[in-house]
Amino acid sequence: MTPDSTEKQITLSSEIAHLAIHQYEFDLVKLELLRHWENTTFKLSTNKGNFLLRVHRGVYCTIQDIECEAKIIEYLRSYNDYTYQKPIRNRSGNFVSIGTASGSSKPVSILSWIDYPPIGSHNSDLNVFVKLGQLIAHIHNKLSEWQKPRDFKRPALDANGLTSANGALGYAPFGYSYLDSETANDFQAIHNRLLDIEATIGQNPNVFGLIHGDLHLGNALYDGHSIIPIDLMTWAGDIMFMILPYL
Numbered sequence: 001m002t003p004d005s006t007e008k009q010i011t012l013s014s015e016i017a018h019l020a021i022h023q024y025e026f027d028l029v030k031l032e033l034l035r036h037w038e039n040t041t042f043k044l045s046t047n048k049g050n051f052l053l054r055v056h057r058g059v060y061c062t063i064q065d066i067e068c069e070a071k072i073i074e075y076l077r078s079y080n081d082y083t084y085q086k087p088i089r090n091r092s093g094n095f096v097s098i099g100t101a102s103g104s105s106k107p108v109s110i111l112s113w114i115d116y117p118p119i120g121s122h123n124s125d126l127n128v129f130v131k132l133g134q135l136i137a138h139i140h141n142k143l144s145e146w147q148k149p150r151d152f153k154r155p156a157l158d159a160n161g162l163t164s165a166n167g168a169l170g171y172a173p174f175g176y177s178y179l180d181s182e183t184a185n186d187f188q189a190i191h192n193r194l195l196d197i198e199a200t201i202g203q204n205p206n207v208f209g210l211i212h213g214d215l216h217l218g219n220a221l222y223d224g225h226s227i228i229p230i231d232l233m234t235w236a237g238d239i240m241f242m243i244l245p246y247l
Contacts, residue, residue: 006036012102013040013055020099020108021046021053023090043113050113051088055099055106063096066109068152069232070095072210075146081138083228085111114228120217128222135220135227139212144205154210158203159194163187 010033017040021028026046031053034041039061044053056066070087077084088110090097097108119128155161179187201207212219212229221228 010036010040012104013106014042015101016055016099016104016106017042017044017053017108019101020055020097023092023097024088024110025091044110050115052085052111052113054109054111056109057106061107063107064151064153066096066107067094068154070109071149071152072143073232076139076142079142082135082226083114083223084232085114085230087111114221114230116221116223116228118218119220119222119227128227131222131227132215132220135229136211136215139229140209143210146210156208157213158208159191159198163191163194 013036014031014033017031018028021031021044026048028044028046030043030045032043032045034043034052039057040055042053042055044051073084073087076082077086087095089095095109098105099108119132212232214231215229219229219231221230
C-alpha cells in the first residue's frame, strides 16, 4: 500500500463517515482520524458526547459480522459485571449504516467512547494480568450459556476453520504453492494434530465457544479496577485457547 493510496482510502473513509453520521440522532462537532488499517476508525465528537466510529472495509467485516458483534456486546452488557462499549443504533434501529461516497459504499458502525489507557501502560503490574485472565474466563462462561439468535454466525477456529483449504490460515491448496515444502508440511502437521485433539476433547461448550479473538494489550483498557475489552469484532470459536497446552 503506497502513501498515496493510503491517503486516498482515508479521504474516502472520511467522506463515507460524514455522510453516515446523518443517519444517527446527533449532530457532528468533530471527526478525528485514529487509525487506518483493516478498518478506518475515528473519534466522533457530537452534541451528545464522544463516540468511536468505524468505517469497515466490507469484506472481512460484513454487515452480518458487525451485527453479530453488537448482539454479543448487548448480551454481555446485560450482566453489568464488566464495562463494554455500547453499540449505537441508527434512526432505523440498526447497528450498521451504509455510507456512500465517490461511488463506493461501506458499512459504518458507532460505539460509545471509553477514555481509559490500554493495559499495556500497566504491564509491570502482574495483578492486571490476573484480572485479564478473569475477564477471559467470565466472557467464556457467560457466552457458553447464551442462547444465540437464529441468524447469529461467527467463524469456528477449529482445524477446518484454521488450516483447511477454506480456513482462516487456509494456504492449501492455492497458497501452498508459495511456501517451501518444509513450511507446507508444518501446516499439514498442525492440521492433523488439531484433528487428533478435537477427536479427543470434543467441541462441547466447556471447551469450544465464543471468545475475543484479538485480545492483545492494545485491545484491553484498564480503569484502575477492571479490564475493559474493546474491538470485539474478532469473535470466534475458542478451541485454540483450550488446546494450546497440547500442541
